[in-house]
Amino acid sequence: MVRGGQDLRCGANCERIATVCIVALMILAMHAPDGFLDAGTALVTALISVAVLAFALRQAKSQLADKAIPLAGITAAFIFAAQMFNFPVAAGTTGHLIGGALAAILLGPSVGVVVVTIVVVVQALAFADGGLTALGYNVLNMAIIPAYGGYAVFRLFRTWLPKSTGGVVGATAVSAWASVVMAAIAFSIQWLFGASAPVSFDDVFVAMVGVHALIGIGEAVISSLAVGAVLASRPDLVYGAHDLDRAQLADTKVKTRTFVIGGALVALVFAAVVSQFAVDNPDGLERVAEDTGFIQSGADHAWADFMFADYATAGISNETLSLAIAGIVGTLVTLAVAGGIFLTLKESRRRDTAPV
Amino acid sequence: MSAQVRVAGVEFSYPDGRAALRGVDLVVESGERVAILGPNGAGKTTLALHLNGIYQPSSGTVTIGDLQVVEANFSEIRRRVGMVFQDSNDQLFMPKVRDDVAFGPANLGVTGAELEQRVQSALAAVGGEALADRPAHHLSGGERRRAALATVLAMDPDVLVFDEPSSDLDGAGRRELVSALSSLGLTQIVITHDLPLALELCPRAVIMREGRIVADGETRAMLVDATLLAENRLELPFGFQLGGPLEG
Amino acid sequence: MGTGHSHALYVHEHSPLHQLAPEAKIVAAFGLVVAIAVTPRQAVWAFAGYAVIAAGLVAMSRVGFRFVAIRLLAVAPFVVFALFIPFIATGETVEVWGMQLSVEGLWGMWNILAKAVLGASVSIVLTATTEIPEIIRGMGVLRVPVLFTSIAMFMVRYLELIADELRRTRLAMTSRGYAPRWLSQAAPIASAAGALFVRSYERGERVHAAMLSRGFTGTMPSIDDRRATSSEWAAALSLVALAAFVAIAAAMTS
Numbered sequence: 001m002v003r004g005g006q007d008l009r010c011g012a013n014c015e016r017i018a019t020v021c022i023v024a025l026m027i028l029a030m031h032a033p034d035g036f037l038d039a040g041t042a043l044v045t046a047l048i049s050v051a052v053l054a055f056a057l058r059q060a061k062s063q064l065a066d067k068a069i070p071l072a073g074i075t076a077a078f079i080f081a082a083q084m085f086n087f088p089v090a091a092g093t094t095g096h097l098i099g100g101a102l103a104a105i106l107l108g109p110s111v112g113v114v115v116v117t118i119v120v121v122v123q124a125l126a127f128a129d130g131g132l133t134a135l136g137y138n139v140l141n142m143a144i145i146p147a148y149g150g151y152a153v154f155r156l157f158r159t160w161l162p163k164s165t166g167g168v169v170g171a172t173a174v175s176a177w178a179s180v181v182m183a184a185i186a187f188s189i190q191w192l193f194g195a196s197a198p199v200s201f202d203d204v205f206v207a208m209v210g211v212h213a214l215i216g217i218g219e220a221v222i223s224s225l226a227v228g229a230v231l232a233s234r235p236d237l238v239y240g241a242h243d244l245d246r247a248q249l250a251d252t253k254v255k256t257r258t259f260v261i262g263g264a265l266v267a268l269v270f271a272a273v274v275s276q277f278a279v280d281n282p283d284g285l286e287r288v289a290e291d292t293g294f295i296q297s298g299a300d301h302a303w304a305d306f307m308f309a310d311y312a313t314a315g316i317s318n319e320t321l322s323l324a325i326a327g328i329v330g331t332l333v334t335l336a337v338a339g340g341i342f343l344t345l346k347e348s349r350r351r352d353t354a355p356v
Numbered sequence: 357m358s359a360q361v362r363v364a365g366v367e368f369s370y371p372d373g374r375a376a377l378r379g380v381d382l383v384v385e386s387g388e389r390v391a392i393l394g395p396n397g398a399g400k401t402t403l404a405l406h407l408n409g410i411y412q413p414s415s416g417t418v419t420i421g422d423l424q425v426v427e428a429n430f431s432e433i434r435r436r437v438g439m440v441f442q443d444s445n446d447q448l449f450m451p452k453v454r455d456d457v458a459f460g461p462a463n464l465g466v467t468g469a470e471l472e473q474r475v476q477s478a479l480a481a482v483g484g485e486a487l488a489d490r491p492a493h494h495l496s497g498g499e500r501r502r503a504a505l506a507t508v509l510a511m512d513p514d515v516l517v518f519d520e521p522s523s524d525l526d527g528a529g530r531r532e533l534v535s536a537l538s539s540l541g542l543t544q545i546v547i548t549h550d551l552p553l554a555l556e557l558c559p560r561a562v563i564m565r566e567g568r569i570v571a572d573g574e575t576r577a578m579l580v581d582a583t584l585l586a587e588n589r590l591e592l593p594f595g596f597q598l599g600g601p602l603e604g
Numbered sequence: 605m606g607t608g609h610s611h612a613l614y615v616h617e618h619s620p621l622h623q624l625a626p627e628a629k630i631v632a633a634f635g636l637v638v639a640i641a642v643t644p645r646q647a648v649w650a651f652a653g654y655a656v657i658a659a660g661l662v663a664m665s666r667v668g669f670r671f672v673a674i675r676l677l678a679v680a681p682f683v684v685f686a687l688f689i690p691f692i693a694t695g696e697t698v699e700v701w702g703m704q705l706s707v708e709g710l711w712g713m714w715n716i717l718a719k720a721v722l723g724a725s726v727s728i729v730l731t732a733t734t735e736i737p738e739i740i741r742g743m744g745v746l747r748v749p750v751l752f753t754s755i756a757m758f759m760v761r762y763l764e765l766i767a768d769e770l771r772r773t774r775l776a777m778t779s780r781g782y783a784p785r786w787l788s789q790a791a792p793i794a795s796a797a798g799a800l801f802v803r804s805y806e807r808g809e810r811v812h813a814a815m816l817s818r819g820f821t822g823t824m825p826s827i828d829d830r831r832a833t834s835s836e837w838a839a840a841l842s843l844v845a846l847a848a849f850v851a852i853a854a855a856m857t858s
Contacts (some may be wrong), residue, residue, distance in 0.1 A: 015692040022685045033679045035719025039642045061751055071808035073758020078804045081767040087793050088784040118756050126736040128727035132634055133641040197712025198693035221787055222794045229798025237805050410813050439817045447814035449761055451737030458827045463819030493764050
């Protein structure tokens with residue numbers, strides 16, 4: 001019964017801010033529980049994860065030979081332990097490491113995927129952290145995307161940055177940040193398909209990606225400094241720096257170029273987040289879009305209605321723009337993961353044909 | 357059954373070029389107990405890891421009984437030579453002690469009731485039946501040491517190699533270790549900084565320095581040679597005096 | 605993220621659930637949770653049924669309801685999220701206690717709450733009645749690749765050791781006056797993490813040498829060939845069948 005009572009819903013922006021705060025709270029738990037996304041999404045992400053994991057296992061096996069088991073196991077324990085410990089963020093509040101990109105850079109992308117997946121699976125099965133039916137998207141978001149996707153970003157930045165320890169550390173920082181943001185983007189897009197509650201995609205996207213863009217800074221700092229520490233004592237243990245010779249390893253300067261390119265990435269993500277924010281205040285944006293013929297008013301979104309969860313698309317004022325942004329960032333994330341998979345194949349082929 | 361250990365002209369360098377062994381010759385007869393003494397970095401552990409093929413020499417040979425330590429023979433060599441590592445945590449890697457003790461024989465193809473029986477007798481030999489179902493990280497230093505020994509005994513070895521076996525033991529633990537090792541009639545090679553242990557357990561001692569053997573003889577004779585000890589950075593514990601009426 | 609993993613949730617008891625073979629328990633847990641997840645939210649009666657089943661499992665496990673309730677706090681952040689949804693969701697509203705709450709939002713809240721709490725309860729009973737190495741062994745029986753399960757086994761074995769080392773390093777740092785509050789002061793922690801990684805890797809190499817020394821040739825030997833009996837499977841599968849029946853009935857009547 002609708003009556004004139006106290007209306008606690010405070011308008012679009014207020015809702016958005018509330019969502020951001022709540023999402024920040026959720027990140028404390030991070031391993032999504034059962035029922036968070038609908039069954040169809042849970043199933044599809046599970047199938048994707050199993051397929052990619054099977055591939056990663058095969059790659060990992062060939063890369064590590066028989067040392068695989070104790071080494072991977074103990075480094076998995078290291079990642080698990082590292083996730084448990086906190087580092088200061090601001091004014092005494094603390095943050096935790098996710099470690100997907102770090103694992104990929106230290107151990108190689110496929111071994112990294114396997115190791116972090118094992119951490120996530122054991123957390124669910126043995127520590128009841130994360131729903132059993134949520135394993136599909138938890139593994140996808142916390143292991144596969146950060147490790148393969150992060151590694152692709154790492155290699156990309158390695159080509160742009162100088163070939164030195166400084167370059168490796170810089171590339172680590174950017175890819176660690178990117179890995180966290182990509183995981184957030186992936187989760188938002190999964191929400192678009194499988195929202196279990198009427199919180200719109202826009203709200204979830206802004207909250208998740210916005211908050212993780214900040215959290216990613218901590219991940220970037222810790223990951224890059226840790227890799228730097230390992231490079232200082234045992235450079236042979238950093239997979240991502242195997243191409244450096246002794247002279248290059250000695251060069252520890254981190255050039256301004258890193259920060260410029262990294263800053264450009266941050267700006268891109270910022271733009272994506274703000275544009276989703278702006279979609280709800282469409283006046284200026286919508287007029288421009290209408291003028292340029294970008295949106296057709298009253299368009300029929302039949303195909304969208306079929307694929308996307310009603311909940312996720314309801315309440316979005318400008319569905320086309322919103323979905324366009326989703327499409328762009330989603331494609332970027334997919335490209336990054338595909339890049340990681342391609343790289344791992346290429347590197348294993350090189351290993352197989354290299355003179356022993 | 358025991359086996360003779362024969363090391364002839366072994367040289368070995370690490371991948372980064374550091375020379376670790378510069379020509380080592382050593383023969384340990386079947387059933388003999390030899391202590392390997394020497395300063396840190398002398399190459400004692402490196403030499404030990406040649407005895408079961410973990411490292412392979414750049415020149416020279418290692419023979420256990422009638423078998424040379426080459427890849428083709430690794431399986432049998434690793435049955436014959438049981439290695440007890442310095443850090444017991446490194447060789448207790450299974451969920452429970454019982455699983456660790458079973459690991460070795462299982463690799464040799466032993467299964468079922470026979471496997472169970474081997475596990476039981478190996479644990480009994482070290483007085484560790486109570487440890488069977490405990491996880492390694494809940495054990496004390498002495499218990500871990502005994503469990504590690506059991507994992508090796510389960511393979512029915514001919515030669516035992518110990519790397520610093522008394523390093524994390526208290527007094528009672530040392531006493532138990534000595535009595536356990538004295539009762540085993542196998543060839544034993546004991547790397548140790550614990551000179552009283554060397555004296556108690558091994559009639560013969562060998563001193564290594566900078567990748568070579570610099571002394572080889574009766575343990576007692578070596579330990580009263582103050583110059584020899586000083587040259588090799590060895591020192592008897594404070595208040596310890598050889599040649600007195602208390603020496604057994 | 606990832607707080608509160610300090611100790612596994614296993615509770616040492618002697619209950620029928622504790623004795624049950626791990627592979628059967630894993631299958632039962634998954635079956636139950638999948639049924640809960642696919643049940644349409646309107647079928648409130650079905651969730652009541654699942655709650656009865658879950659409560660029965662908790663009782664059978666003898667770990668205590670208070671124990672389960674405390675562990676359920678882990679899903680608290682998502683519960684808070686769910687509780688806010690009726691306030692921030694769009695659509696038709698209804699008045700509750702003088703507040704305008706979204707109808708769809710209330711249903712969405714219920715959906716997440718019911719499934720998250722019930723799913724977590726099942727997980728908690730599984731972990732409370734099964735030691736971690738047994739869970740991993742059960743996974744192996746269920747045909748999870750041996751590379752995966754053996755890595756997991758090593759991880760579990762060395763987790764406490766490595767966590768302890770990290771704790772001791774932090775203690776040493778704190779004892780020397782290190783009390784960072786800002787990310788810019790976090791460098792020593794990262795260095796410590798890097799050093800720990802190197803030490804862990806080197807331990808991994810030593811463990812590998814120890815494995816080789818005991819005859820390891822690349823594949824883990826099979827040591828434990830215990831398997832679930834047919835009566836254990838019957839018990840587990842009948843639970844799954846019951847849950848499936850409820851889920852199907854709920855789907856058909858909604």
